[in-house]
Structure formats: C-alpha cells, structure tokens
Amino acid sequence: MTDLNPYSPNSPILLSTSLHVDEARKAISGLVSDLIEESRKLNSASDMECVTLDKAIDRILAEDLLSPINVPAADNSAMDGFAFNGDCLGDSINTVTLQIVGTAYAGKPYLGTIGAGECLKIMTGALMPAGCDTVIPQELTDFADQSVVGFKQNQVKRGDNRRLCGEDLQHNKAAIAAGRLLRPSDLGLAASLGIATLKVYRKLKVAILSSGDELRPLGQTLDAGSIYDSNRYSLTGLLNRLNLEVIDCGIVRDDPASLKAAFIDAASKADVLISSGGVSVGEADFTKQIMQELGDVGFWKIAMRPGRPMAFGVLKSVPGSSRKTLFFGLPGNPVAVMVTFYQFVRSALLQLNGASQTEVPLIQAIAEAPIRKKPGRTEFQRAILERGPDGRPTVKLTGSQGAGILRSMSEANCFVILPHDQGNVAAGDWVDVALFDGLL
C-alpha cells in the first residue's frame, strides 16, 4: 500500500509550492483506492444491500446484473407488415405476389409454418413464424387486400426488419456492469428482464460542518460582522444530488476544544467528513494541530482559483481506533466550497461508493467575450452556456467572479475551465465547459 496521504505534513514528500489540480486529484484518488482496499479486507458484504427497483435510482450497482433470459427471447418483427421467406427477393423491380395465410400479433403468435409463395400479416413485436426471415413494412407494398400482397423484389433484403433472438442481451451475460450509477433506463432494463431487486452499495454517510465565529444559523438575527451560514446548504444540495446520507453537524466555533470535539463526533458517525472554513494561512496552524492529533491530514495550496487552500486526509473515527474517515477541509468562501466539491469531492465520493465512472464529460464552447487568465493555475469561471446566433455553443461569464460571490454560481449553468498553462482567452476562442445539469 502507498503512503496514505503523500501530501500530508508527516509524509516524506514535502510540499513547498502549489499543487497542480491534477496532482491533487491523483493524490485523492490514490488515498480513496487505499481506503476501499482496506474496507474490502474488513467486510465487503456489509457494504451492500438489496433494494427494489423503485428505490434504486442513483444508487451504485454492486455486482454485475446477469441477464436470466435472451432479449428478445425469440425472433420477432420490427415493423407492421408481412413476414415471408427471403428466397423470393432479388435486385430487380419485378413484383413479388404472396398469399396471406394468417395474422400474427404481439403476444398472439401464429403457430403454423409459412411456405413458398406465402406470407403472414405481422404486427411489430409479434414472433416471426416458422419459415420466415424477412418483413416488408406495410408502406413499402404496392398493393394488399385480405388475401394477397405485392411488392417490388428489391424493396427489402433478406433478414430486414427482423429482431433476432438475443441480439440485445444474451442469457447469463452482464446486462449492466457493477459500478454503474443507476439511471432510469437501467431500472427499465432490469424490469424488462423480470428482475425486481438490485444489489447496490449502501449509501455513504457524509457529515458536514461549518466553522467560523461569524456564522449564524438561519432564523437568528445578524449582529455586526456576522453572516448566515450558507455553505452547509450548498453542500447539502450537492450531496443530495448524489443521493448520499447527509449528517448535518451544524456550525462549530473557532476554538480548539469545540473544533476537536466536533471533528471526533462527526468522524465517529460518518464515512466522510466535509468541513468548510478555517483552512487558509491564518487559521490553518490552529486546525493543523488538531488534525495532527486526530489523523493524517495535509494542508494544501492548490494552483487553482477559486479554491486555493484545502485540507485533505483521513481522521481516526474514534481516538485509538483504526477505522478511518475521509476528510475534506474545504475553503470557507462560498464559491470556493462548490468549486472544490465539484473538482475533488464529487469524484472521490463516487469512487468510494463503488462507481466506475466518476468524471464529468467536458464539452467545448466559444467564449463570447475575452477572459483574463494568468498561466500557472487552473480557473473555474462561472458562465451561461447557450446557442449563439449562428447555432454554435457560446459561453458568457456571469459577472464578477470573486470566490465569495455566490450569485456568480447561482446565475450560471456551467463552469468554464481554463487549464493550468492557459493565458488570456480572446473572444471567439474555444474553451472547455462542464455543465452543472446532471452534475451538481
């Protein structure tokens, strides 16, 4: 096993400069892999549960779902039309005339055999009768009455408009692979196989707390210099989107005893603890000391904006115990909390919960106006993605981009991600974009 946290103060790798975003992501993913490995050794069965399909949305599948049947279970028609043997087809425009010997409906198969010169009127989904391998859709026929149908030889090819037994799923093969974050289509697919329950990983327990003497809970009147605690609400929203169990540990005062007690309590209840505030230079020394007693936590300076300071590592859930709680100490600024969550925490939670796909796909769009950017840090600007007058995707920043300006996030529908080495962006340049929808 690797050093649990290569960027912790106790690690031989000492941190003198800012971490590249990619290095931070790699260190987080490495530590999460180690935690998964440790937990597998302890008891993996307790990390799974069976849920009915109506409760399975947004859960993560814990075992390959094997198909108990072939889908389709037998060859059937993909069109309303006439089923026949393709021997009569060719390249010419000569007309083929076939005798209609009966009708097959979905759920009401035709039990006889169709011979040469014969066909069967067939509905979409009806089983292909013996002797037939091709269907001519009704609208491609030249004439049809109760007893005969005619069409040109070259209108279809042998095998057209027939769905083959097992072409979608084969018996005993994985219909859905373990690690899938279950979507509505997966639930429909399981139901189509007659499967009513799925084995999923249990929901991660994620504790959140806000630290800062200036923070007040909703409902209280603000005194001079105090502000409402908004970070817990953004975080709760972010976590609820991931369908996790959120444990709200409230607001904690900035004094060592309260902080220590709160961290011990939260870590004893949760798989992951996310705090916000108290990680910048001024306050980090104070928090660092507590973290040294409770676990192995690095205080990072990341080359990104917003979200420069961040603490990351593991806490011992109970002093003296070996059970570990993953810890993210996010910066206090409200936008920095959301950016660091999106950039680091979201994928770590999905990974820890067994998901195979943890990254968000990026798309590209055209910057509507110039964007100022210094090389040497990754920037996450908040923006609105829309279709420009020429139909191409265009992004426009949502005004002032300060790390405390939550409106910039609230009005946006995406991040414009400007990579580490990038300099200023000119109007008309293509930029990377991560959409919030389906992500946050």
Ligand SMILES: Nc1nc2c(c(=O)[nH]1)N[C@H]1C(S)=C(S)[C@@H](COP(=O)(O)OP(=O)(O)OC[C@H]3O[C@@H](n4cnc5c(N)ncnc54)[C@H](O)[C@@H]3O)O[C@H]1N2
């Ligand atoms: N000398 C330096 N000062 C600062 C640096 C630095 O590198 N050197 N980094 C700045 C950056 S970047 C950030 S981000 C902040 C992070 O500081 P902390 O994590 O210690 O956060 P606080 O100081 O507690 O809070 C920052 C800001 O956010 C407000 N806040 C905090 N918690 C909440 C909450 N739950 N709800 C709403 N607003 C919250 C807090 O009142 C502050 O205004 O440090 C910079 N300083």
Ligand code: MOO
């Ligand atoms: O980088 Mo801090 O997180 O923006 O204000």
